[in-house]
Amino acid sequence: MGVKSIYILNKAGGLIFQRDFGDSLSKLDSNDYLVIAGTLHSVHAITTRISPVAGSSGLTVMETPSFSLHIFQSQTGIKFMILTDRQQYGIDSIASRIHHLYSDYVMKNPFYTLEMPIRCEKFDRYLGAYISTVA
Amino acid sequence: MADRTPIVHSSTVPGGVTQLRSASSQASLVESARKGAIYERSLQRKRGEVSESVMALVICEAVQYLQKQAKGIADLEDRLNRLGYHMGQRVLELITLREGKSAKRETKVLGILQFIHTMVWRTLFGRPADALERSTEDTNQYMIIDNDPLITRFISVPKDMAQLNCAAFAAGIIEAVLDASLFTAKVTAHTMGTPQTPDKTVYLVQFESLR
Numbered sequence: 001m002g003v004k005s006i007y008i009l010n011k012a013g014g015l016i017f018q019r020d021f022g023d024s025l026s027k028l029d030s031n032d033y034l035v036i037a038g039t040l041h042s043v044h045a046i047t048t049r050i051s052p053v054a055g056s057s058g059l060t061v062m063e064t065p066s067f068s069l070h071i072f073q074s075q076t077g078i079k080f081m082i083l084t085d086r087q088q089y090g091i092d093s094i095a096s097r098i099h100h101l102y103s104d105y106v107m108k109n110p111f112y113t114l115e116m117p118i119r120c121e122k123f124d125r126y127l128g129a130y131i132s133t134v135a
Numbered sequence: 136m137a138d139r140t141p142i143v144h145s146s147t148v149p150g151g152v153t154q155l156r157s158a159s160s161q162a163s164l165v166e167s168a169r170k171g172a173i174y175e176r177s178l179q180r181k182r183g184e185v186s187e188s189v190m191a192l193v194i195c196e197a198v199q200y201l202q203k204q205a206k207g208i209a210d211l212e213d214r215l216n217r218l219g220y221h222m223g224q225r226v227l228e229l230i231t232l233r234e235g236k237s238a239k240r241e242t243k244v245l246g247i248l249q250f251i252h253t254m255v256w257r258t259l260f261g262r263p264a265d266a267l268e269r270s271t272e273d274t275n276q277y278m279i280i281d282n283d284p285l286i287t288r289f290i291s292v293p294k295d296m297a298q299l300n301c302a303a304f305a306a307g308i309i310e311a312v313l314d315a316s317l318f319t320a321k322v323t324a325h326t327m328g329t330p331q332t333p334d335k336t337v338y339l340v341q342f343e344s345l346r
Contacts, residue, residue, distance in 0.1 A: 110202065110290060
């Protein structure tokens with residue numbers, strides 16, 4: 001049970017935040033994280049286009065035998081990617097809670113520059129505290 | 136059926152754009168008077184709560200604005216302090232007015248510090264400050280302690296600016312209240328985080344001389 005990893009992507013598909021929770025995940029090269037983010041951003045963009053229905057929100061869930069990947073896109077185009085194990089439920093509320101923390105501790109921080117990597121101590125602290133309650 | 140957007144306006148309001156603008160501003164004036172614009176409300180109203188998010192965003196913008204002008208961290212703190220100073224002068228005036236007949240001018244150091252600790256803090260942040268202490272080293276030095284200052288609730292200071300504390304804004308408010316009450320002092324804000332209260336801020340009040 002639980003959230004394994006969180007990725008936050010800016011409008012252009014650049015990785016602005018990545019954090020693993022727990023130690024079940026193997027560490028990747030920092031370049032690999034950027035590649036994963038870029039690839040998923042493109043796949044997400046493609047799925048919005050190939051959808052048979054107009055105005056599709058694109059890829060939202062990807063399931064594998066060992067984990068699930070959930071994608072939540074905010075109104076402003078920021079994408080939150082949440083890696084969980086397959087039993088995790090209530091992803092919507094987790095995603096909106098993470099979005100909430102992002103808009104509080106990142107967007108209201110005068111030292112954060114839009115679209116740039118997130119280095120906000122309080123965001124890290126409160127995100128960690130929240131994720132530990134989910135698991 | 137040619138009356139779509141621009142034509143509709145010119146037919147209902149002859150005279151075009153300028154007419155339209157004055158009409159809409161009149162409408163908004165009427166509307167704000169009906170709702171009770173901020174200037175229409177009584178200053179005596181004690182409960183005037185505002186959205187925390189809006190306040191945080193305004194402070195965020197103020198810090199960014201001042202940071203563009205500031206030459207360094209000390210200068211930024213100084214500018215925040217001065218911004219708070221303007222507010223503090225008005226806050227004292229407002230609280231005194233609201234207290235009405237029971238208002239008095241504090242003439243003792245402890246009295247005015249107690250007033251800031253409870254009345255000013257309650258008016259601005261909805262609760263009294265957490266502690267008021269006197270320095271053991273310097274008798275002219277006092278400390279007002281806030282464990283979770285509202286001003287810096289959403290602000291994470293980057294590592295290369297570690298000594299900055301945006302609560303310098305609140306320090307400016309305290310300084311103005313003290314100055315306006317004729318207790319000349321210099322007030323600075325310092326972060327003294329503990330594991331339980333990582334945001335704990337100490338406002339160091341350094342009086343020039345005790346009367």
